Amino acid sequence: EAGVAQSPRYKIIEKRQSVAFWCNPISGHATLYWYQQILGQGPKLLIQFQNNGVVDDSQLPKDRFSAERLKGVDSTLKIQPAKLEDSAVYLCASSFGPASEGLLNIQYFGAGTRLSVL
Amino acid sequence: QKEVEQNSGPLSVPEGAIASLNCTYSDRGSQSFFWYRQYSGKSPELIMFIYSNGDKEDGRFTAQLNKASQYVSLLIRDSQPSDSATYLCAVNLRGDTGRRALTFGSGTRLQVQP
Numbered sequence: 001e002a003g004v005a006q007s008p009r010y011k012i013i014e015k016r017q018s019v020a021f022w023c024n025p026i027s028g029h030a031t032l033y034w035y036q037q038i039l040g041q042g043p044k045l046l047i048q049f050q051n052n053g054v055v056d057d058s059q060l061p062k063d064r065f066s067a068e069r070l071k072g073v074d075s076t077l078k079i080q081p082a083k084l085e086d087s088a089v090y091l092c093a094s095s096f097g098p099a100s101e102g103l104l105n106i107q108y109f110g111a112g113t114r115l116s117v118l
Numbered sequence: 119q120k121e122v123e124q125n126s127g128p129l130s131v132p133e134g135a136i137a138s139l140n141c142t143y144s145d146r147g148s149q150s151f152f153w154y155r156q157y158s159g160k161s162p163e164l165i166m167f168i169y170s171n172g173d174k175e176d177g178r179f180t181a182q183l184n185k186a187s188q189y190v191s192l193l194i195r196d197s198q199p200s201d202s203a204t205y206l207c208a209v210n211l212r213g214d215t216g217r218r219a220l221t222f223g224s225g226t227r228l229q230v231q232p
Contacts, residue, residue, distance in 0.1 A: 042206050042222030058215050109161040
């Protein structure tokens, strides 16, 4: 079974530029998550989709970050304009079901995109 | 106040010893608890999932949950150098929106000395 696919693996941009990340979840997984992981910290949830609808985007900095999952499968996360503090690894994860508890909520992570903002 | 607390370490143990990793959480109503392992430069990998009070064993790993004390731990028996990684505790916490979301601690870095 293929895992969560992400691209690109690495991205270096200058501040105020824009950047986009792509994620394809495990086949059949309805729920998709984007996390930001700053060095030395645990992943922080940015946004959660169930199919093509947003479940939780309470921690997404909406003035500069946007995300979409138009057909309920793959997803794109965009930052525009980027700031120095956006330097982090952006992780995509997916889970089978929308349940908030239990085995259906086990999340599987992609390899991540390491973003450096100069 | 951090909602999922872990000692950042590093926790250093000799090869063959038992490594004990601890985690506390703030939401008494949490029901699902996860331990992820993250090697340097890699993504988190699930190693244990527990939702009932008590112990759950899987090979060399044992997760222990005490909901009354809001405490979950991970024991690694016969530690190997390949176990050297950061271990992330994750809990389904109720956030400000009222929804539950997986919340990670900052992780404990484990070093197993050959």
